Amino acid sequence: MTMNLKQLSESLGLSPTTVSRALNGYPEVSEQTRLRVMRAARDADYRPDPRAKGLATGRALAIGHVLPTSVRTEIVNPVFADFLSGAGDVYASAGYDMILRMVANTEEEATYDALAKRRAVDGVIVHAPRVDEPRIDQLLRLGLPFVVHGQCQRAQEDYPWVDTNNRRAFEAATERLIALGHHRIALLNGDERMDFARRRRAGHLDALSAAGLTQDDSLLFNAEMTEAYGYETARSLLESAAPPTAFLTSALTTAFGVRRAADELGLRLGEHIALITHDDDLSYLSNGRPGAPVFAATRSSVRAAGRLAAELLMDIIAHPGSAPRTHMLEAEQLDGPSLCPGPHHAP
Amino acid sequence: MTMNLKQLSESLGLSPTTVSRALNGYPEVSEQTRLRVMRAARDADYRPDPRAKGLATGRALAIGHVLPTSVRTEIVNPVFADFLSGAGDVYASAGYDMILRMVANTEEEATYDALAKRRAVDGVIVHAPRVDEPRIDQLLRLGLPFVVHGQCQRAQEDYPWVDTNNRRAFEAATERLIALGHHRIALLNGDERMDFARRRRAGHLDALSAAGLTQDDSLLFNAEMTEAYGYETARSLLESAAPPTAFLTSALTTAFGVRRAADELGLRLGEHIALITHDDDLSYLSNGRPGAPVFAATRSSVRAAGRLAAELLMDIIAHPGSAPRTHMLEAEQLDGPSLCPGPHHAP
DNA sequence: CTCGTAATCCAAAGCGGTTTGAAAGAATTG
DNA sequence: CAATTCTTTCAAACCGCTTTGGATTACGAG
Numbered sequence: 001m002t003m004n005l006k007q008l009s010e011s012l013g014l015s016p017t018t019v020s021r022a023l024n025g026y027p028e029v030s031e032q033t034r035l036r037v038m039r040a041a042r043d044a045d046y047r048p049d050p051r052a053k054g055l056a057t058g059r060a061l062a063i064g065h066v067l068p069t070s071v072r073t074e075i076v077n078p079v080f081a082d083f084l085s086g087a088g089d090v091y092a093s094a095g096y097d098m099i100l101r102m103v104a105n106t107e108e109e110a111t112y113d114a115l116a117k118r119r120a121v122d123g124v125i126v127h128a129p130r131v132d133e134p135r136i137d138q139l140l141r142l143g144l145p146f147v148v149h150g151q152c153q154r155a156q157e158d159y160p161w162v163d164t165n166n167r168r169a170f171e172a173a174t175e176r177l178i179a180l181g182h183h184r185i186a187l188l189n190g191d192e193r194m195d196f197a198r199r200r201r202a203g204h205l206d207a208l209s210a211a212g213l214t215q216d217d218s219l220l221f222n223a224e225m226t227e228a229y230g231y232e233t234a235r236s237l238l239e240s241a242a243p244p245t246a247f248l249t250s251a252l253t254t255a256f257g258v259r260r261a262a263d264e265l266g267l268r269l270g271e272h273i274a275l276i277t278h279d280d281d282l283s284y285l286s287n288g289r290p291g292a293p294v295f296a297a298t299r300s301s302v303r304a305a306g307r308l309a310a311e312l313l314m315d316i317i318a319h320p321g322s323a324p325r326t327h328m329l330e331a332e333q334l335d336g337p338s339l340c341p342g343p344h345h346a347p
Numbered sequence: 348m349t350m351n352l353k354q355l356s357e358s359l360g361l362s363p364t365t366v367s368r369a370l371n372g373y374p375e376v377s378e379q380t381r382l383r384v385m386r387a388a389r390d391a392d393y394r395p396d397p398r399a400k401g402l403a404t405g406r407a408l409a410i411g412h413v414l415p416t417s418v419r420t421e422i423v424n425p426v427f428a429d430f431l432s433g434a435g436d437v438y439a440s441a442g443y444d445m446i447l448r449m450v451a452n453t454e455e456e457a458t459y460d461a462l463a464k465r466r467a468v469d470g471v472i473v474h475a476p477r478v479d480e481p482r483i484d485q486l487l488r489l490g491l492p493f494v495v496h497g498q499c500q501r502a503q504e505d506y507p508w509v510d511t512n513n514r515r516a517f518e519a520a521t522e523r524l525i526a527l528g529h530h531r532i533a534l535l536n537g538d539e540r541m542d543f544a545r546r547r548r549a550g551h552l553d554a555l556s557a558a559g560l561t562q563d564d565s566l567l568f569n570a571e572m573t574e575a576y577g578y579e580t581a582r583s584l585l586e587s588a589a590p591p592t593a594f595l596t597s598a599l600t601t602a603f604g605v606r607r608a609a610d611e612l613g614l615r616l617g618e619h620i621a622l623i624t625h626d627d628d629l630s631y632l633s634n635g636r637p638g639a640p641v642f643a644a645t646r647s648s649v650r651a652a653g654r655l656a657a658e659l660l661m662d663i664i665a666h667p668g669s670a671p672r673t674h675m676l677e678a679e680q681l682d683g684p685s686l687c688p689g690p691h692h693a694p
Numbered sequence: 695c696t697c698g699t700a701a702t703c704c705a706a707a708g709c710g711g712t713t714t715g716a717a718a719g720a721a722t723t724g
Numbered sequence: 725c726a727a728t729t730c731t732t733t734c735a736a737a738c739c740g741c742t743t744t745g746g747a748t749t750a751c752g753a754g
Contacts, residue, residue, distance in 0.1 A: 052710035399740035
């Protein structure tokens with residue numbers, strides 16, 4: 001059906017060896033023949049079979065993404081879609097395929113083992129690292145190139161990662177709320193087994209204590225960042241004896257939930273209650289229109305992170321053995337109509 | 348590094364032929380030898396190299412998903428994540444890989460050509476079919492097995508698809524609103540170049556005319572289903588001279604936007620305004636808690652659709668040449684607190 | 695006892711590329 | 725002009741698996 005190397009070489013009166021070399025840019029072939037081969041290949045729309053190529057070279061020309069789905073909740077984080085979209089562009093232009101495995105988080109280790117063992121991929125992206133992340137040691141041991149989207153609690157220089165400065169982002173957000181006169185700030189964090197959530201919490205607490213405020217543990221929450229979580233938590237907080245005057249949420253979905261609770265109780269964000277949310281700049285769940293956000297936010301594009309992580313991984317694969325590089329993205333602090341002064345505001 | 352077939356066969360004192368046949372269930376090998384081989388393979392944790400296997404058999408053991416990303420908006424629909432999660436389970440248990448391509452919608456055709464030509468995949472899932480969907484003809488022509496998630500405007504029996512009964516769902520939703528006494532219903536539909544949106548609109552209009560109501564074109568909208576779209580549309584409608592009394596939205600995100608607009612204007616969903624939304628039952632963006640929805644909805648799990656589509660595709664690949672099968676899912680009509688009687692309500 | 699048949703197993707030829715080692719031809723050198 | 729060195733090309737082996745077409749042995753039938 002499709003022309004293969006042998007046929008192409010016959011049609012040119014050359015050996016497969018020469019044609020292969022010409023196409024792959026080896027120097028042992030004259031510039032003139034190379035041109036002739038390239039032109040013929042293009043005309044015949046020849047594309048090497050990736051399987052054969054992979055078998056011969058040992059490379060897979062594919063990158064693996066193993067997405068853990070919580071086995072209990074079966075929840076798939078929508079940030080994956082945008083992350084993959086960013087990464088996908090990079091792979092495509094580098095000629096790599098993206099292979100996806102959605103596995104229960106109990107089977108991740110086995111999945112990485114299988115991928116590495118069969119050289120099904122040339123590298124992987126590690127998603128959603130937990131605080132104590134066993135996959136990193138596993139991958140280092142396996143010798144499979146990888147980039148982590150996020151960090152975990154170990155020496156920064158030990159492994160390659162791309163991350164948003166979550167600690168700083170939430171520290172800054174908290175500082176802003178404090179400056180506006182808010183002392184009782186509820187943190188609706190993500191699942192704190194995840195590293196990013198731990199860092200956000202740390203940033204939040206740092207800002208509180210830097211301002212001399214005592215932290216109130218009853219204002220700290222963590223869970224999967226759904227709308228219902230935001231609603232229920234905010235609702236019960238706002239109806240409590242000592243409600244917070246400001247909210248800090250880890251995702252737009254949760255912020256939506258907080259607003260629903262506030263609205264039901266006749267409270268207005270940006271009037272009675274202040275809110276800052278983290279905003280992953282998802283294409284579908286955008287925070288208002290560009291330039292006109294709905295919520296004040298710490299924004300960091302997860303699509304950009306995907307692009308960077310993929311580029312870093314391509315680089316690692318191309319230059320094995322080099323020291324791990326890392327990439328920290330700073331979140332943008334976005335103003336929005338969900339801000340308002342708090343009770344301790346000094347005008 | 349990893350044991351291969353040759354080594355395994357040597358360690359057993361058998362030929363690669365016999366071992367291969369034993370492992371793949373061919374009858375030309377005695378049950379006793381087969382057992383011996385299977386046990387040895389398991390003990391040695393042997394897994395055949397998928398590239399070599401693919402090269403030899405011509406099969407790819409992979410399914411392709413080509414996700415179009417609007418080249419203008421770069422928007423990735425979050426339903427993909429849940430759909431893929433449903434499909435992924437099926438692939439995994441069938442031993443198939445899932446390969447993903449995110450391409451600008453201008454390059455879809457070329458992508459399918461490339462996938463088919465290089466036999467990189469054994470089949471594909473077509474996402475987000477448009478009303479007039481050229482990809483279906485292309486795939487039929489290429490002879491590449493496929494299943495469409497959704498339908499398009501052509502004979503139903505021509506090609507395999509899995510779809511939600513969008514027409515019926517929106518017809519029923521509209522009937523409910525009419526029964527509640529709503530005559531001015533705004534439809535905030537998805538992009539009507541997409542087939543699903545066209546069907547939803549048709550269902551809506553059918554119900555209107557069945558009730559003898561004249562359709563008001565100024566209440567029909569279509570766009571990508573973002574929160575901002577819901578907000579802006581609802582806001583301008585509600586501030587207009589003849590506002591609608593009910594909304595029908597195509598996605599939860601859009602419904603969130605409608606609620607924001609209503610709240611800002613001091614109107615309450617389920618009190619002053621009724622709303623029914625379509626609900627894809629996304630894991631992350633759920634409509635309240637199970638049993639306690641926030642919005643009345645037409646619900647159809649996109650994850651279930653993914654599972655069904657994948658199963659259908661596996662079946663098509665296993666039994667080529669059989670007549671196209673299809674699968675229509677009926678949406679569940681969900682009651683919720685966003686419903687209220689309209690001005691024409693007869694008590 | 696021989697022959698046809700069935701049951702097992704195997705050698706070797708692919709699948710479509712890459713890569714090693716060698717050869718032929720052209721250019722350079724003493 | 726012969727010897728040496730590049731340059732350019734190729735034949736053949738290999739990657740790890742499947743599969744065709746025997747070969748070998750065992751067995752019941754004639």
